[in-house]
Amino acid sequence: GAVVSQHPSRVICKSGTSVKIECRSLDFQATTMFWYRQFPKQSLMLMATSNEGSKATYEQGVEKDKFLINHASLTLSTLTVTSAHPEDSSFYICSARDPGGQTYQRLYGYTFGSGTRLTVV
């Protein structure tokens, strides 16, 4: 099963509404969670870094008030897209590292959620 569980996998919302995306680390404590955005046929662009118990660090050009990140516990980080508009439609992915991972994937790499496809209509 997924080490980082991301929900929902797909969401369609009306323009002007807010959408919350959750990423949960199932069997390790994620002190840091990274949030990426991926446009069709393009690369992953870092949006922000969330740290448990503190404010998120946003990349240049990412609106803090539009993309609210909360990392209230060591196993849960959320991204809320507020007042969504069609241009916010994208694929959003979270990732974290499990320093105690027992497999090559988990020990040496970052574990990614399965992504959320957001469509704003």
Place this chain on the structure above:
Amino acid sequence: AQTVTQSQPEMSVQEAETVTLSCTYDTSENNYYLFWYKQPPSRQMILVIRQEAYKQQNATENRFSVNFQKAAKSFSLKISDSQLGDTAMYFCAFMKHDNGGSQGNLIFGKGTKLSVKP
């Protein structure tokens, strides 16, 4: 600032053959990690292989190996005995090493779409 460049938007290879994906990067850092990630149609990101910059020996993981040329800032991925399941987007990524133990973020290239043909 670090940049990662993948100059091959798409590549194809016949099943069982070998293919090499190119990646170059730019950084002023001396300590860093380089990664190849695979993103199949499911969109799940999967680590293929990782290289530590301080290691001269090229990393290998089963059918996957890299050619790491630090001076040239080149990090190519070789896939041997290609399988249909290798069909995916492949992303080269860079991460700065932080001796303080904090976790750095990955900087990705634009990706190479690999198609393995039967």
